[in-house]
Amino acid sequence: QITLKESGPTLVKPTQTLTLTCTFSGFSLSTSGVGVGWIRQPPGKALEWLALIYWDDDKRYRPSLKSRLTITKDSSKNQVVLTMTNMDPVDTATYYCAHRLGGLRGVISRGFDYWGQGTLVTVSS
């Protein structure tokens, strides 16, 4: 059974750096074709894909936020960490991590097929 759970601060101040951790079980990020991504959703708005890391440390970022985002993995701890610098009130959102297969020929992706429950991050002074 695949599960993911996000953790991190619920409140950050403008200009601060946000660090979120996704802790997962039921799969390994050492397995070929496996990836974990981050998606956010501002209150009442649409989903926005942010970043994804594959088993082989291939990292992908949302082009408009690339300069502010860093995604890393610790396969031994079954964790993926997302950092976002220079936080602004417009970054207030529910942040989700999600499992995805891909990045390898022959691997069939079923999209972001398992999601965490999400964590609401508010940016305010």
Place this chain on the structure above:
Amino acid sequence: SYGLTQPPSVSVSPGQTARITCSGEALSDQYAYWYQQKPGQAPVVVIYRDSERPSGIPERFSGSSSGTTVTLTISGVQAEDEADYYCQSSDSSGTYWVFGGRTKLTVL
């Protein structure tokens, strides 16, 4: 940067067919995925690779693709299908992912 376009809302009566479209230049080259999100819940994949249905998703959900437009069809809509729906795909080179702007399905 690349984006996907969905209608903001679709309304249907119970038992009717709902069609939600998603357009994007790279959809002729990249697969589309559809997600259902109910209030306070994480999204759930209802269609992957344009037209494949995950196990556990009712048969009334189907997907199709034509050129740069993909369509999610819900046949015999039920009240429980009322939700937000998102399409998702990648840029033409498969480098990054994007979501559409959300379609709110209202069951009258």
